[in-house]
Amino acid sequence: MNIQPGQQALRKGRVSIPGQIYLVTTATNNRRPIFADWSVAHTAVQTFTSPRVLQQTRLLCWVLMPDHVHWLIQVDQQTLSGEVKRLKAATAREINRRFGSTGSLWQPGFHDRAIRRDEDIRQVARYIVANPLRAGLVEHIGNYPFWDAAWL
Secondary structure (H helix, E strand, O other), X not given: OOOOHHHHHHHOOOOOOOOOXXXXXXXXXXXXXXXXXXXXXXXXXXXXXXXXXXXXXXXXXXXEOOOEEEEEEXXXXXXXXXXXXXXXXXXXXXXXXXXXXXXXXXXOOOEEEEOOOOOOHHHHHHHHHOHHHHOOOOOOHHHOOOEEEOOO
């Protein structure tokens, strides 16, 4: 794999802590709005929310946007990088299989932020879920089909 300097900077100092909750953002390759297609978005959601794919990772909240995804995840014993790699790989494989496509679905790397213990996790989840509103995709979050939060 060809690792770009910016990707190396994202990895520098990254530490995975068992039980830690992270806000993760990852984008599609070349920011293509592939998830603007309902069928593709639905396939992605079915895949990355599958217990088979999640294994021991807890997906507390997520929103799938046309060209990226935000996940609020809690890692178990695996590394954050390993967990995100598994979610991205499973989603790409299933979309490529189901739609007869090939090639990369996701950009290499991802952005993450560990949630501090004193932060209100529900407030972070509200921020994640409000992404379609801020992007102007819908006027009411109930009209956007590709999000979920554990507190519902």
